[in-house]
Amino acid sequence: MPRDRSAAVIGTDGLDALIRVLAAGGRTVIGPTVRDGAIVLAEIAGGDELPYGWGVELEAGHYRLRPRDDGAAFAHSAGPQSWKTYLHPQRERQWTADRGADGAMTVTEDDTPPSSYAFLGVRPCDLRAIAVQDRVLSGGPHTDSRYRARRERAFLVAVECTEPGATCFCTSMGAGPAAEPGYDLALTEVVDAGGHRFWARAGSEEGAAVLAELPRRPTDGATETTARERVAEAADRMGRTMPEVDLRLLMRDTLQAERWNDVASRCLTCGNCTMACPTCFCTTAEDVTDLTGDHAERWRRWESCFDLEFSHLPGGPVRASGHSRYRQWATHKLGTWYDQFGSSGCVGCGRCIVWCPVGIDITEEAHALNEERAAGTAQGEAPS
Ligand code: SF4
Ligand code: SF4
Known part of the structure; x- marks a missing residue:
């Protein structure tokens, strides 16, 4: 060659x-x-x-x-x-x-x-x-x-x-x-x-x-x-694997899985996973003024979908529970990211696993969801 x-x-x-x-x-x-x-x-x-x-x-x-x-x-x-x-x-x-x-x-x-x-x-x-x-x-x-x-x-x-x-x-x-x-x-x-x-x-x-x-x-x-x-x-020496299935379909098929309650019982909704993730990109704006009111600044800073304010609409947060916030994050990463941007939002770096204070592991969650789907107990909502 x-x-x-x-x-x-x-x-x-x-x-x-x-x-x-x-x-x-x-x-x-x-x-x-x-x-x-x-x-x-x-x-x-x-x-x-x-x-x-x-x-x-x-x-x-x-x-x-x-x-x-x-x-x-x-x-x-x-x-x-x-x-x-x-x-x-x-x-x-x-x-x-x-x-x-x-x-x-x-x-x-x-x-x-x-x-x-x-x-x-x-x-x-x-x-x-x-x-x-x-x-x-x-x-x-x-x-x-x-x-x-x-x-x-x-x-x-x-x-x-x-x-x-x-x-x-x-x-x-x-x-x-x-x-x-x-x-x-x-x-x-x-x-x-x-x-x-x-x-x-x-x-x-x-x-x-x-x-x-x-x-x-x-x-x-x-x-x-x-x-x-x-x-x-x-x-051949990867420490973790994802289930060998179409993850996008897995997320779609397991929206009502019991596993989301299980992970929600462990998740602190601290947002560490989103801060460490190399693809998470959400931001929010903060306006600050000095005491005189003559000078103001707008700052953009990282925001997390685990933050209660993230989904705040008139009437309150749309995703008030830990269950809905973890599910939103995981299904976006592994599923709906394809619809928005044409690829997975996860690259397999493992940071969210390492830096989660309670050790929640996105691969373990995906395997559990896959098993629940195989057992026929995880009914998803068909996308409209
Ligand atoms: S880092 Fe862990 S505990 Fe914190 S929001 Fe993410 S999954 Fe939940
Ligand atoms: S393993 Fe995936 S979801 Fe977790 S931090 Fe890395 S890219 Fe983000």
């Missing part, structure tokens, strides 16, 4: 150079780093800030760092944050209003220039999540212009998964562990007797230009073969 001319092998010095090249190009480089007992996403200035030698231990409602002997930088699965923290920030000012000497209010749209980010270490599930948010926030007639501006400037370095976590199920959602197109550069980490290295491929002209600036050597067969094998093995 002819070698891809946009592929190369880089070492850890190449990774360090990658961060410097991206920063020299005016980008804020965001990557994984160890902070406060977790692998978080933060601005990084050099390769020494990457989590070399750290892995993670994940379970429902459980997250721990664990040291690794191999010194790998990316042998960890999705952490508490996702890239939406940067592309679709948690809180953002929309406009300010000021009263002039004549008493008239002047409204000024916030025009802070969008940051140019380089994201280093985008897992394939998160690459899919970014594609999902692209469709939601800039794929239709009503575009979020600030999201689009940040997205157009972003440089994505995907890192394929070789170490899935116990809560990962990207394979069930067709979102990993290999990187799909959409990246500027893709890396696959290999640590073996041949050394610590990364099989690198460019996915865009910009990616090829950056790769050309790094210390590198041509792709060799052993590195490429090992990299491909590690990713293929990762696909």
Whole structure:
């Protein structure tokens, strides 16, 4: 097979150079780093800030760092944050209003220039999540212009998964562990007797230009073969799976299932799952004024469908019970998202499982609903 001319092998010095090249190009480089007992996403200035030698231990409602002997930088699965923290920030000012000497209010749209980010270490599930948010926030007639501006400037370095976590199920959602197109550069980490290295491929002209600036050597067969094998093995080591059924139909067929009462008895409606989810995008607006009443601001902030106010209409919240709020979230993620946006809203990253304080597991709920449907006790409402 002819070698891809946009592929190369880089070492850890190449990774360090990658961060410097991206920063020299005016980008804020965001990557994984160890902070406060977790692998978080933060601005990084050099390769020494990457989590070399750290892995993670994940379970429902459980997250721990664990040291690794191999010194790998990316042998960890999705952490508490996702890239939406940067592309679709948690809180953002929309406009300010000021009263002039004549008493008239002047409204000024916030025009802070969008940051140019380089994201280093985008897992394939998160690459899919970014594609999902692209469709939601800039794929239709009503575009979020600030999201689009940040997205157009972003440089994505995907890192394929070789170490899935116990809560990962990207394979069930067709979102990993290999990187799909959409990246500027893709890396696959290999640590073996041949050394610590990364099989690198460019996915865009910009990616090829950056790769050309790094210390590198041509792709060799052993590195490429090992990299491909590690990713293929990762696909067989997912900690979780979804039932192998059409999840969209499963959600439709189980709207009246008893299982929703069961999960509602455990759910705290805290909304952690929606905050951690890389595709959840809902926001609300907050207006604030100073004490004089001469200055006002409108802020947009993340909102959760678990919040009682989220469905507040005249007369009160439409979804007042925990039952209806969890069901809304799960059926939207796995079912009605297809109707709205043409894909699943879940990419199988497992964050909602790990960061749920009571360990509610969306895969376990889907399996339980599937069993209830098979037993013939979960009657759905036919969609109108
Ligand atoms: S499922 Fe878990 S994280 Fe989500 S709202 Fe309920 S208790 Fe909170
Ligand atoms: S629903 Fe859960 S597993 Fe699916 S994308 Fe959101 S956080 Fe990840």
